Each structure stands twice: as structure tokens, then as C-alpha cells.
Amino acid sequence: MFRFFKKLKKEYSFDEKDNFLKGAYWGLLTLCLVIFGMAGYFFRTGLSPWLQVAAYLVIGVLAFNLFRWFGAIAHSIFKSISGRFISLLLAVFASITLASELRFSWPGAVYQKSIFIGIVCMILVGSGIYMTLRSKSGKVFYLFFVIAGLGITYYALRPILDTGKDPFPIEVSDFYPSLSRSFDLPDPSLKGSFEIEYFTYGSGTDERRIEYGEDVKFKTETVNALPLLPEWTGKKKRWRERYWGFGIEEAPINGRVWMPKTDQKSPLILIVHGNHGMEHHSDPGYAYLGELLASRGFITVSVDENYINGTWSGDFRGREMPARAWLLLKHLEQWRNWSEDANSSLFDKADLDNVILMGHSRGGEAVSIAAAYNQLSHFPDDASVKFDFNFGIKGIVAIAPTDARYFRRIELKDLNYLSIQGTYDADEASFFGLRQYQRVSISESTDHFKAGILVHKANHGQFNSIWGRRDFGVPFGWFLNTGALLNGEDQRQSAKVFLSAFAERTFNQANYDPIFEQPYLVKDWLPSTPVLSNYTRANNHVLIDFENDIDLTSDLNVDVSAENFLVWREQELEMRDGDTQGTNAVILGWDNDSLKTPVFELTLKDSIQLNGFHEVIFSVGRDDNGDLDLKGDEPIDFKVELITSNGTIPLSNLSEFKRVAPLLKVQYMKLRGMNGGFGNQWELNMETAALPFNITTDNDVWLKQLRIHFDQSPKGIIALDNIGLRSAIRFLAK
Numbered sequence: 001m002f003r004f005f006k007k008l009k010k011e012y013s014f015d016e017k018d019n020f021l022k023g024a025y026w027g028l029l030t031l032c033l034v035i036f037g038m039a040g041y042f043f044r045t046g047l048s049p050w051l052q053v054a055a056y057l058v059i060g061v062l063a064f065n066l067f068r069w070f071g072a073i074a075h076s077i078f079k080s081i082s083g084r085f086i087s088l089l090l091a092v093f094a095s096i097t098l099a100s101e102l103r104f105s106w107p108g109a110v111y112q113k114s115i116f117i118g119i120v121c122m123i124l125v126g127s128g129i130y131m132t133l134r135s136k137s138g139k140v141f142y143l144f145f146v147i148a149g150l151g152i153t154y155y156a157l158r159p160i161l162d163t164g165k166d167p168f169p170i171e172v173s174d175f176y177p178s179l180s181r182s183f184d185l186p187d188p189s190l191k192g193s194f195e196i197e198y199f200t201y202g203s204g205t206d207e208r209r210i211e212y213g214e215d216v217k218f219k220t221e222t223v224n225a226l227p228l229l230p231e232w233t234g235k236k237k238r239w240r241e242r243y244w245g246f247g248i249e250e251a252p253i254n255g256r257v258w259m260p261k262t263d264q265k266s267p268l269i270l271i272v273h274g275n276h277g278m279e280h281h282s283d284p285g286y287a288y289l290g291e292l293l294a295s296r297g298f299i300t301v302s303v304d305e306n307y308i309n310g311t312w313s314g315d316f317r318g319r320e321m322p323a324r325a326w327l328l329l330k331h332l333e334q335w336r337n338w339s340e341d342a343n344s345s346l347f348d349k350a351d352l353d354n355v356i357l358m359g360h361s362r363g364g365e366a367v368s369i370a371a372a373y374n375q376l377s378h379f380p381d382d383a384s385v386k387f388d389f390n391f392g393i394k395g396i397v398a399i400a401p402t403d404a405r406y407f408r409r410i411e412l413k414d415l416n417y418l419s420i421q422g423t424y425d426a427d428e429a430s431f432f433g434l435r436q437y438q439r440v441s442i443s444e445s446t447d448h449f450k451a452g453i454l455v456h457k458a459n460h461g462q463f464n465s466i467w468g469r470r471d472f473g474v475p476f477g478w479f480l481n482t483g484a485l486l487n488g489e490d491q492r493q494s495a496k497v498f499l500s501a502f503a504e505r506t507f508n509q510a511n512y513d514p515i516f517e518q519p520y521l522v523k524d525w526l527p528s529t530p531v532l533s534n535y536t537r538a539n540n541h542v543l544i545d546f547e548n549d550i551d552l553t554s555d556l557n558v559d560v561s562a563e564n565f566l567v568w569r570e571q572e573l574e575m576r577d578g579d580t581q582g583t584n585a586v587i588l589g590w591d592n593d594s595l596k597t598p599v600f601e602l603t604l605k606d607s608i609q610l611n612g613f614h615e616v617i618f619s620v621g622r623d624d625n626g627d628l629d630l631k632g633d634e635p636i637d638f639k640v641e642l643i644t645s646n647g648t649i650p651l652s653n654l655s656e657f658k659r660v661a662p663l664l665k666v667q668y669m670k671l672r673g674m675n676g677g678f679g680n681q682w683e684l685n686m687e688t689a690a691l692p693f694n695i696t697t698d699n700d701v702w703l704k705q706l707r708i709h710f711d712q713s714p715k716g717i718i719a720l721d722n723i724g725l726r727s728a729i730r731f732l733a734k
Contacts, residue, residue, distance in 0.1 A: 029064050036060030092119060105476040109674045117156045124149030159670050164483030166457065168665040168681075174633075175530050176520050179656040183514060183521040188500035189493060192296030194260035201334075202254035202304070207245040209281065212254040212304065218338070218346070222250040223330050227385045228323040229308065231316050239313045243279075246307075251327065253334050254304035256283060258294035259349070267354035267507045268335060269293055269300045270328055274361020274402075276467060278309035285464030288492055289358075289499060298503055299350055303331055305363075318405030321362065322381060325369035328357060329389045336391070353392030354507055358499065360463055361428065364401025364419070368410045368436050371396055380408070395506040397499055399463050400425050403432035411439045417450040418502045418516070420495060422458025424485055426471035426668045429678045430575035431685070434534060435582035442538045449505070449537035451516035454685055455494045456530040456664055457484060462491040481670045490527035497525050513537060517688050518658075532661055535688040540617060542724035543602055543706065546570050546584040558602040565590050565598045565710075567627045567717055573686070577679035585619070585686070589627050589717035590710050598710040602723065607645070607702040611695055612727050616640055616651060616706070619721040621686040622660055628717050632663035632682070637712035640691055643705035651691045653712055658689040660718070684719060690726060 040056030041049045096115060100106070106114060128145030135142060202212035204219040225248045226232060232240075232248040241247045260266055271289060273282035283302045290300040305327055308320045332355065338346035359367035371393050379385035395416040417440045419433025434452045442448045461467030462485070469485055470477035485491075501512035515522045517535035544555045552570055553560050562568040567589030573581040590598040624632050635655070642649040654660070663682040669675050695701050706723065710716075 029061070032064050033057055033060045105473065107476055107479055107674055110479075110671065114156070117152065121149040121153045121156075124152070160478045162483065162670070164481035164667075164670045166484040167667050170456070170530060170662060170664070172523075172528050172530055175659050175661060176523070177655060177657050177659055179652070181518075181521060185510060185512060187497070187522070187525050188296075188504055188512065189292065189496035189525060191292060194262060194295050194297050196291065196294040197259045197261055198257065198290075199259075200254070200256045203246075203250075203252040205245075206252065206254070208243070209254075209304075211256065212252065220253040220334055222246070222252050223327075224249045225251040225323045225327060227382055228326045228379065229316065229320050231319045235313050236316070240278075240307065240311065243311075244307050248308070248323070251307070251323075252304070253327070253330055254283075255301040255331060256287075256290070256304075258287075258290035258300045260294050260297050260299065262297065265348060265351040266297055266299045267356070267503075268332070268350045268352065269298050269356045269358060269503065270303055270331055271300065271358040272303040272305060272324065272328055272360070272363035272366060273309075273464065274359070274363045275309050275315055276306075276361075276464075277473070278306045278311045280466070281306050282309070282464060282466070285466040286360075288465055288496065292496055292500055293503055296500065296504070298356075298507065301331065303328060318362070318402075318407075321366055321369060321406035322373075322379070324362060324366035325373055326379075328366065328370045329373060329387075329391070332391045333389065351392075355391050355393045356395040356397065356503060356506060357393060358397035358399065359401065360399040361460065362402050362405055364398035364433065365403055365405055365436075367396050367398060368401075368412060369406055369408075371412055371415065372410045395502060397502060398433045398436060399495065400428050400460050401433045401436065402428060403435045409439065410436065411441070412436075413441045414443050414446050414448055415440070416448050416502065416506045418453070418498065419451075420453045420455065420463075420498055422460065422463075422486075422491070423454060423456045423664050423666050423683075424458060424481075424668065425460040426480060426678070427460035429668070430577065430579065430683060432575075434686075435580075437534060438582040442536065444538055446538045447509075449513060449516070449535065451498075451502075451536075452534035453494075453498050453516070453519065454532040454664075455486075455491070455527075456532075457486045458491045458494065458529075459485050462486070462488040463495050465492065479669050479671060479674060481667050484667065486527055486529060490529075494526055494531070497522065517690065530661060530664065532664075532685050532687050534619065534686055536722075537726075539727045540722075540724055541608070541613070541726070542722050543604070544724075545722050546586055552586075557606070558604055560586075561599075561601045561603070562586075562588065563599050563601075564596040565600075573621075573684055573719060573721075575679070576681075576683040581684075581686075583686075583721060585621075585719040585721035587623055587717065587719055588710070589623075589715075591628060591715040592711065592713075600708040600710070600720070602706045604704055604706075607704050608725070610642070610644060610701040610703045610725075613725040614694070614728055615690040615692050615726040616642070616724075617688065617690045617726045618723040619686045619688055619719075620654075620658075620660055621684050621719045622663055623684055623717045623719050624663055624682070628715060630715070630717065632665070634716055635713050636660035636716045636718060638708055638710045639712060641707050641709070642693065642703055643707060645702040645704065646697065646699070649693050651693050654689060654691065655712070657691055658687065661685060661687060686719065686721060 036056040037053050040052035124145045128142045131142040132139050199217035200211045201218035201220055202216045203222055204216045206212035229248055271286045276282045283304045286302045290302055293300040305324055308323060335350045336352050338344045339348055339350045341347055357367035357370055374389045374391055374393055376387050378387060398419040400421050419437060421431045421433055431454055437450055437452045440450045460471040469482045470480050501515060504510040505512045517533055519531040519533050544558050548556055565588055567587055569587050570584055571587055572584050575581055588600060624630050637653055637655040639653045640651040665681040667675055668678050
């Protein structure tokens, strides 16, 4: 030991010939001390910055020289190790670095630890096997190396070999209100009475896909989408055209069709996929929807836009969104041509005045863009491109959509809108469809509605039957907590229920509205998992939506008061990653340890006649931002009363019609340390609630105040929004 430290001192010390190194020492020490000094001066702790500078300089001197000792120790050790062994280590590190540049997508959070364990294990396994085979003695000893290496490997891989689990289990029955109700329309996920015909249409020359090559039933002309996607250049252009055999100037109009056999015109539904890898074709994954919707009388087309999806040479980072939307409208244009061509076997088949666009992921954003483009005469990003569409788009469905790939925020008016999302969506981790929901306006003179459905434990991919349980590609996808997910059939069952009901409501005026507001009514049709809903229809009369100003005590229509709350503020609601939800709400927190009941009250500036209204409506969601000591699953309940010209009308407690959901916590990745990039474990999820009331007199009754008493649960904190009234549902004549 003494000899080692004597040798180490020699390695550490400078001799008389080391003038260059001595100068480098003082120069590098000065650099380190400048950095430490700046760190100490600019680190604000409330202490004197000069005192901190002095402390940091001492730390810097000690650290610099301590690390020199470590370096000397390492040099002394490695000088005694074979250069051949060092070369092996350098070879593996260089090779692994090269592999990472060639798209080895191992998670960065565990990369260094994994590489270290892998090197140690493979040294043990490789040397153990080789020595066992070559040595004449000591074979048992060398076999121990192999066993140790394999054991360490298994122990290290064990967390990702398992599928994972749900670390935050929830009883679904906790979501059911205390008042039992029924729903009397048939299950829309069941196949209808129509026989269906399946076929494809396309260019007829596709080199990669026979269904759009020689197997097409109807040939279509290609279109020039380059003005919509000028980024089709460079290696993206070169490698895509080499793979597909065509460029964006010859974009094909390809689709697979499920068509009901009927002599009547049928409404038309287009479904478009998102930005899955272009080599893993996405359009077959909606056959389950095509078969169902066609059997119920709707022509359904799964649109092929795979050629503009991402690939190894990169994707277009959302710049292709206009092209995705425009291509959908070109499909509708093709159907219009067939429908007007008396010589076509598709003559008079499709009703272009009754169209729904459905999209998944980036396709879910594209359908809203397409609905906006449909009403324009020119492409807004390049007016040299003229539009002439004007189809009867009556509904939009966004499945786990994006909302910020296109730089424009699309606003829509007077159509039906539905978005469906899973809480375990690792690709789009927040419910971005609700932002578009906020940007859909509905005139009171219509019968339109909009809804947002959140399915707990659904992921991104399983809404498409071929995308699978991993929202990331492997090997990164191995770390996803797939054990917490619904199975694919159950997840797609939820899509079938709500998407089919949406089509029936849009085209046939079937009153499926209650299931969009209260999904528990059809719990027997749905997987056994919590389902949350947002719902708005044309006959909503909103008293306050907290969007107009920052005055807590007044709004356009009402004066506001809140007494005996620990928390009272208005704020913009955020998603789990801190991004905006696109709406504001009031935050109310209470703890009923005192004898005074918290009361939130709206006083109308102008009284409203209540005759004709029959429900009080609002959106409510559980919050937990540290203001109160909460677990996140405490019962939340309150009661509402209406102060009128004829006296007080008490309403039932909220819990009779809606149980406020607990915080839906999720863990996307099996290793907890890898979840930070998604944001919070939970997201503030708003839900729509409606409390009924009856006017028992024929005389005019005028609403003066709306009062909410928070005396039904000990404590809690909630977001409250869109408080108002609703009249009975009505449908306009078709």
C-alpha cells in the first residue's frame, strides 16, 4: 500500500521538466475558479454573494485537486491493465455510440446504466464460456462467471420483461351516481341490417400495395399535392419516391370501401389515419369501424395517406397537415364525380350533403382543418391554390388527435363534433381534442352538439387494430407500462359505441345524446373502466364561462360572490405538461372544519324566465395543486338551489346524477424515473353535469340567483366552469 501511494504521489506531482504542465495547471485551475466564483455569485440564497463566492472558491480548489488525485489513481490502475483489454472497451464504447447514431432508440434515462451493466455481464459471460471450453481445469469456476453474468442480466432486465401493472387501481362502480337510470335505444356497436360490399379504389399502379395496384375495383386519377406540401424536397423526396415509386406531384387517391347494399343514397364517412411509420400501412386498421358503420347504412372509406407519414429519413413535423386535410377533400371530390356520372356503377350512391370526417392522431387534427378548408375559395397558406369543395360536412370525429402540428388554430361552427381519447395515450399524453372542442361554436337555432369522451386505460394505438399496445417503437417501447392498458378489443369497443352513436345521431337524428353526457347509462356496452365526458348542445344557455375578464366578482351576465372558501380564484386550466386546455374556470377549495358553510353564488344582472328550462348545467373537475392536503379520491358533493321570483327551488345533490371522478393517475413507463417527460401523474379532467328541476306553476318564474352550497363533503378542491341552464332537447326536421 505504501508503495502504491508513493507511486501515486509521483504520478500526481510535477517535476522540474513539467513547466508546460505547471502552466496548464494554473490556467485550468483559474478557469475552474472563475466558473465556481460565478456560480456562487449568481446563486441567490439571501446570503451575501461575496460570502458565497469565497465558499465556492474553496470548494473549487479542493474539487480540482481532488479530481486530479482521482485521475492519478485511474492512470496508475489502467497502466497495469492490458492494452488489449482497454482496446476492447474502446471498441465497444465506439460501436455503441455509432449504434445510437443509427437510431438505436434506447431510453436516455437508463442508457448509461444499461451500457455499464451490459459490458460487465458480457465480459463475464463471454470470458466464462470461452475459458470453460478452452481450459483443462477450473471449468466449474469459469461456469460461475457465466451464471453470474446471466443472473445480473436477468435482474437488470426483469423490470422490462414484465408487461407492467396499473399502480393506481380504481373501482369503476365509484363513478356511478346514486340515482339509477336507464337508456332505451339499442346498442349502436351491434351490426345493422345492411349487407355490405367491400372494394378498393386507387391509382391501379401502386408498386407496394396490390390492393391499390391491380386489385382496385375503381381507378382514380392522381393529384398534385406539392403546393400543399412544398417541404417534399431533399432526402425526404428522394428516399420516399424510391420506396413508393411516385412523388407528391402524383399523389394517389387510394381508399378501401365498405358500402351498404341499398338502392338509396347513403351518407358518406371518411376515416383517415395518423403519422404511423409509412412502411407499416395504417389504413387496414379501421376495418372494424368500416364494417360496423356500413352495416348501419353509411358508406365508409378508410383513406390511404401512408406516403406522407414518417419514415427513417424523418417526417414533415406537421408541415404536411394541409396536405392531409386537402387529400380528404379530394376524396370527397372523387365521390362527387362518381355520384354525378350516370355511366358509373357508383352513380347516385353517396350523399355528399351528409358527410362525416373521422381522423386518428394527426388525422384527427386534419379532419378539422379539412372542415375549415371546405368552406374556403383559396388555400390560406398560398392563395394561388384555389378551392371549390363545399361538401355537406355535418360531423367531425377526432380520435386521440393532435392540436398543434398545424400553425393555425382552427375554429368551427354549426356541426357535430366528437373527440375520444385514452388516459394512457403515451403518444398524445393530453386530451388535445378538448382544445378543438372549445373552438367549436353552436348556434342556438340548430340541433348540433359536441362531446369529448375520455376512456381510462386506453392508449393511442389500439384505436387502430394494427398499431398495437406500444405507442413507441421498440426497443424504447419495451419500457411502456402496457400491463395497465385495456385490451385492444375492449378499447375498440368503446370507439364502436361512441362513433356509431355519433353517426346515428348526426345522420338519423337518433337521440343518443344522453350517453355522451352520462356514459355510465350504457356501462353494459362499454369496457369495465371509468369513462369521463364533456358535452354541450345547442340549447345550452351559459350564465358564466369565466372567459371575459379577470374580475372575480363580476361577469357579463352575473355578479359573483364566494364565502367561506380557502381557495377562490379564476385560472386557465392546464394539461399534465403545463400546456393550456384552452379554457378558464373558477377554482374553489374548502375544508368544513368551521361551522360556516362555503357558498358560491351567482346573482343575475337581468332575471331570466325559467319556464322552458329544465336543467342546471356546469362542468366540474377535481383539482389538487397543493392548496389542501388531499388524497385525490375524497367524495365531492354539493347542492344547488335556484332563487326565483316565486321562491327557492332546491335541486338534488350532485352525487345523485354525477360522481366527480377521482384523480386519474397514470404511469406510462414501467420504470418510474422515466415518467417525468410526460408531466404530472394526473390531469385536471372536466366533466359535464346536469341537475334537473321542475317548474310546477303555469305562471312566469324568473331566476334571480343561483346558489351552490358546499356542505355535502368535508373538504375538496374543484374547477367549475360553464354554469348555465338547458331547455329540453329538440331535433330539427331533416
